[in-house]
Amino acid sequence: MVSPVRLQPAPDLFDVARIRADFPILSREVHGKPLVFLDSAASAQKPQVVIDAVRHCYEAEYANIHRGVHYLSETATHNYEATREKVRAFINARETKEIIFVRGATEAINLVAASWGGANLKPGDEILITALEHHSNIVPWQMIAEKTGALVRAVPTDETGDFLFERFEDMLTPRTKIVAITHASNAIGTVVPIKDVVATAHARGIPVLIDGCQGIVHRGVDVQDVDCDFYVFSAHKLYGPSGIGVLYGKADLLEAMPPYQGGGDMIETVSIARSTYAALPHKFEAGTPNIAGTVGFGAAIDYVAAIGHDAILAHEDDILGYALERLRGLNDIQLVGTAPERASIISFLIDGVHPHDSGTILDQAGIAVRVGHHCAQPLMDHFDIAGTVRASFAVYNTRADVDALIDGLQDVRKVFA
Amino acid sequence: MNDLRDLYQEIILDHGKSPRNFGKPESFTADANGYNPLCGDKVHVYVTLKDGRVEDVHFEGRGCAISMASASLMTEVLVGKTEAEARALFDKFHELVTTEHELVGDDDIDRLVVLGGVRQYPSRVKCATLAWHTFNNAITGAGEPAKTE
Ligand SMILES: Cc1ncc(COP(=O)(O)O)c(C=O)c1O
Numbered sequence: 001m002v003s004p005v006r007l008q009p010a011p012d013l014f015d016v017a018r019i020r021a022d023f024p025i026l027s028r029e030v031h032g033k034p035l036v037f038l039d040s041a042a043s044a045q046k047p048q049v050v051i052d053a054v055r056h057c058y059e060a061e062y063a064n065i066h067r068g069v070h071y072l073s074e075t076a077t078h079n080y081e082a083t084r085e086k087v088r089a090f091i092n093a094r095e096t097k098e099i100i101f102v103r104g105a106t107e108a109i110n111l112v113a114a115s116w117g118g119a120n121l122k123p124g125d126e127i128l129i130t131a132l133e134h135h136s137n138i139v140p141w142q143m144i145a146e147k148t149g150a151l152v153r154a155v156p157t158d159e160t161g162d163f164l165f166e167r168f169e170d171m172l173t174p175r176t177k178i179v180a181i182t183h184a185s186n187a188i189g190t191v192v193p194i195k196d197v198v199a200t201a202h203a204r205g206i207p208v209l210i211d212g213c214q215g216i217v218h219r220g221v222d223v224q225d226v227d228c229d230f231y232v233f234s235a236h237k238l239y240g241p242s243g244i245g246v247l248y249g250k251a252d253l254l255e256a257m258p259p260y261q262g263g264g265d266m267i268e269t270v271s272i273a274r275s276t277y278a279a280l281p282h283k284f285e286a287g288t289p290n291i292a293g294t295v296g297f298g299a300a301i302d303y304v305a306a307i308g309h310d311a312i313l314a315h316e317d318d319i320l321g322y323a324l325e326r327l328r329g330l331n332d333i334q335l336v337g338t339a340p341e342r343a344s345i346i347s348f349l350i351d352g353v354h355p356h357d358s359g360t361i362l363d364q365a366g367i368a369v370r371v372g373h374h375c376a377q378p379l380m381d382h383f384d385i386a387g388t389v390r391a392s393f394a395v396y397n398t399r400a401d402v403d404a405l406i407d408g409l410q411d412v413r414k415v416f417a
Numbered sequence: 418m419n420d421l422r423d424l425y426q427e428i429i430l431d432h433g434k435s436p437r438n439f440g441k442p443e444s445f446t447a448d449a450n451g452y453n454p455l456c457g458d459k460v461h462v463y464v465t466l467k468d469g470r471v472e473d474v475h476f477e478g479r480g481c482a483i484s485m486a487s488a489s490l491m492t493e494v495l496v497g498k499t500e501a502e503a504r505a506l507f508d509k510f511h512e513l514v515t516t517e518h519e520l521v522g523d524d525d526i527d528r529l530v531v532l533g534g535v536r537q538y539p540s541r542v543k544c545a546t547l548a549w550h551t552f553n554n555a556i557t558g559a560g561e562p563a564k565t566e
């Protein structure tokens with residue numbers, strides 16, 4: 001929670017200079033200026049330990065997994081499966097077989113929509129999402145709704161971009177078959193009280209999928225405590241490689257779901273007439289996966305776990321509070337999304353300047369921000385804007401990065417004066 | 418900041434802030450929607466063709482300074498052109514914003530040269546060409562909205 005803005009020096013929970021030294025890319029320049037990277041919500045930079053783990057996999061321990069009796073295949077399989085156990089511990093899942101490796105959150109949601117949705121949705125059934133969702137937690141549901149005759153409904157938000165709990169409760173009907181909701185908005189930072197959401201849905205017998213892309217980074221999760229049925233996220237936002245992500249699902253739900261893709265590794269026996277499927281988690285992991293990426297992902301989890309979410313949260317809250325304080329002091333800046341409980345993501349507009357122009361000008365000062373709709377067009381429509389400028393803060397960001405952003409805004413004003 | 422001045426020249430800032438021929442005209446003979454999925458920007462271009470020549474171009478929409486200025490300048494340079502001349506000018510304009518080619522000046526391309534700075538910013542080229550794609554769709558009667566992707 002950020003509300004009381006602290007302007008005294010950052011709490012000394014960890015040494016941000018040391019953290020920054022772990023990320024080689026942060027020492028480069030862009031357009032002749034030191035890089036100020038404020039786009040981690042799109043994808044985070046990688047610490048050396050992750051880069052080294054991927055490299056070591058290819059240099060010393062690479063072969064295909066689950067298929068060989070030779071040393072390298074066994075080693076690669078062991079390393080790949082070791083990440084599964086790290087993920088289990090990281091989110092406190094009951095069993096490793098509840099951890100399915102996928103390409104990313106997008107694939108995880110498509111998997112659940114197609115497999116669970118395909119088996120369970122009937123004409124007239126409702127899928128309840130919110131106006132805060134990323135396109136990847138909207139479109140897969142629309143696709144399965146089209147196929148099954150189900151309907152996608154979205155809980156609206158208010159002028160602050162907050163999650164409206166009462167509206168959510170009102171929109172749960174006897175036809176609601178699944179709730180799919182973000183843990184935290186990638187566009188404006190709003191954090192959703194997922195534990196209460198799950199309890200409310202479960203009281204009516206409705207399962208809940210949580211899009212944890214931002215939540216896992218800025219808050220962490222204990223899936224047994226939250227009691228969600230599915231939790232999905234991508235490694236690349238959590239300082240790991242791209243092309244690898246997680247679908248967590250409760251074992252009984254996953255057991256009952258049909259496979260998503262067919263192929264090697266997901267079968268038990270195959271004949272031309274029919275095949276039987278492998279047990280969890282392999283039933284959902286057809287084909288050769290992102291082996292080195294998964295190994296790198298394991299290193300990323302170790303890295304984040306060693307810092308700890310409490311320290312990460314305290315640090316990010318400090319930067320967030322400082323950034324909000326400085327931006328609120330500027331009368332030509334309009335914050336978009338001002339929910340009280342939020343992750344370290346800020347969306348804003350500069351009066352009279354389109355976000356794309358701001359983004360280009362800031363880039364010339366070495367400052368990387370994201371501009372546009374952030375794959376959340378329904379949310380932009382709600383605010384009646386085409387897009388925003390978004391600054392997101394990660395473990396390696398500092399108050400000096402915020403100062404650079406504020407200075408950069410002066411360049412924007414100069415061009416448009 | 419100096420490089421930025423090549424992109425955001427006075428004329429661009431002026432047309433971006435006060436676009437010419439902005440708004441839906443009373444009458445027109447062709448129109449089309451344009452959309453940039455990357456940034457969500459939208460334009461609507463209205464064209465009046467008479468005896469095979471462009472008599473008037475108007476546009477509505479919202480977008481960045483580059484896309485608004487490009488649309489505004491386009492509505493001015495296209496007036497009086499035949500369809501073939503308009504298409505040829507679009508080709509030249511495209512070359513202007515995507516290549517380093519020295520374009521031998523005629524008056525029309527000279528007026529558009531201020532937009533040449535976008536060639537240094539590959540992610541912004543589509544901002545400059547959106548209105549032109551949309552104009553093209555309007556005169557060819559393509560039912561689909563013009564897209565930059
Ligand atoms: C909240 C949220 N959901 C889903 C996604 C999609 O993730 P990915 O593109 O890694 O599949 C993202 C990131 O882009 C996100 O921030």
